[in-house]
Amino acid sequence: MLTRELILHPALAPLQLAWKTRRLAFALGVGWAKPNRSHFKAMDQWATASPSGSGIGWLAATMDQRGSPGPLVALGPSGSTALEGGVALDLQMAPALFQDQEAQFLRPSRAGSNVLLRKMLELELAGNEEIQRLRGVLGPLPAGLDLPRSGLGQQVALALRLIGSGAAPPVIQMAQGGYDTHAAQAVRHPRALSELAEALAAFDRGLQSLKHRPQVTLLATSEFGRRLRENESGGTDHGSASISLLMGDHVPHPFLGTYPALSQLDDRGDPLATLAPPQLYQAASLCVV
Template sequence: MKRRSLLSLLLASSAGAALAGGRWSTGGAGSPRSRSVLVLLELRGGNDGLNTLAPIADPLYRQARPTLALDGGEALPLVAGLALHPALAPLLPLWQSQRLAFALGVGWPRPNRSHFKAADQWATASPSGEGSGWLAAALDQRQQPGPLLALGPAGCPAMEGGKALALQLSSAELRGRPGAGFDPAEAGANAVLRQMLALEQAGMQQLQRLRRELAPLPPGLAIPRGALGQQVALALRLIGSGACPPVLQLAQGGYDTHVGQAVRHGRVLSELATALAALTTGLERLPNRPAVTLLAVSEFGRRLRENGSRGTDHGSASVALLLGEQLPNRLIGRYPSLSDLDERGDLIPSLSPPDLYRQVLQRVGV
């Protein structure tokens, strides 16, 4: 358990009311199963939504990106005017079976272009970037006990600041021996330290329980190499255990494509697609699996115009990706206009992060 999480648990108050209510705006919340798991996947660095789901028929797209615009012969048409990056081809069967959806134009008006500040805004569902994490607040609002479990290498601020334990478990930690835990009595008369040690002890006990209950991977399942593949494997073992926490987090880096974007972006999107395809195949092979919904977001999109290094700089609106069973609509929101830009030359968002979060939380019942 991270020290930052402990301090947040002791000092932060709930901000769940801001995320209460709301509906899946594209046609009803559906009927979630009695057990559900929400997986948050953070695409760190600022994913270029314009080349993830490209406005392939818009001439302004090609004018603004003379070397980076997707080749119309290689891009994968989805609906009129929009095409998927060819590296995401492993996800096409999910699109065709209505298990893949895209939220369009997601972002903050005039977002902060600092990675750290923008990540805080997304984590807290607040333009100020301050307060409890949105996932922590949601569990508090709905009085769900948690824990919230981060599988990414750097934890998850969206899970911190609430009453539920925010824990971190990595594949590397599974290979080590469980820790001995902490004795709150060692704090003596220091009440704050005693409470911190008690929370650390509770977190250690939860992690040890989760390690004991991990299920084996489905036989014959091919897990792609790399950090994201390892996280997917661990997520499947947790989900298959029957005792999975209600919220998991995964993370993938490499999306800050200022230079040589064509190769770099294609590589990380390929890693993303193969990992998500493996996750879906693994879920299909799990007996009595819970309903699983995955939301993939990034801290901001990229600029419309490519730069002089054949890359793109920090921008605003992007796309978010959702995976689930029988999603009510495969496109949520509207694609930003390439001709109506803000005063900084950025795309104008049409769907705010809090609105997206509300719809996802309503769907999964978290």
């Protein structure tokens, strides 16, 4: 129980310690004024912090404003458009790509007079060299840390090794799927929440065990909240006014924003968002010194 009105799902029980130690906060009512039902459009909006869904990624823009050279590292299986489009180098560092590549095939000279191909090879070569550099400085995992064996748990392990390397990237992105629950949500949703909670709890334990690391704030978002009305298949996806999590060294505990009033709904029967994604991003950026 967070307050008399707000209660965590039992599957999120592993996060209780972080909540009690004020290392976990919740952003309430997060979303766009007129949310789009399309996952593709919504993901573009969240990635760019723009209702239009166009422009460079919000994290790329933030790092450019700070003059950071990067790299911005994505550990999720499909990368992150929130990291793309800026000056700083962005890397897709999924475990499947964490392998040696033959740099001879990435030589820009192979492009000949093809300017576009040369530029692509230059970017690919720079990314490959940076991945090899990061591989060489990875730190060990904290002794005795028990990590879940899920896909998200594997990303957490790599994130902790990067953070503890002494050369931590300024931005590390992780990703988890499984929330597009149009059917059988009562069975599927707890599984996704349990995987999330176990991975984040392990991440925070590991983070606090690392020595000589930077200050870290984790932001967890989803492009949709839950619908108030369950469909005929027992699902509630594509809703508005979602909830986001903030965890780490500097968070606005206990809450950021306000929970929307259930007595005031939009014309589709969904809660009205009270905190726009750009506001959430700005608050999260201020948590990192």
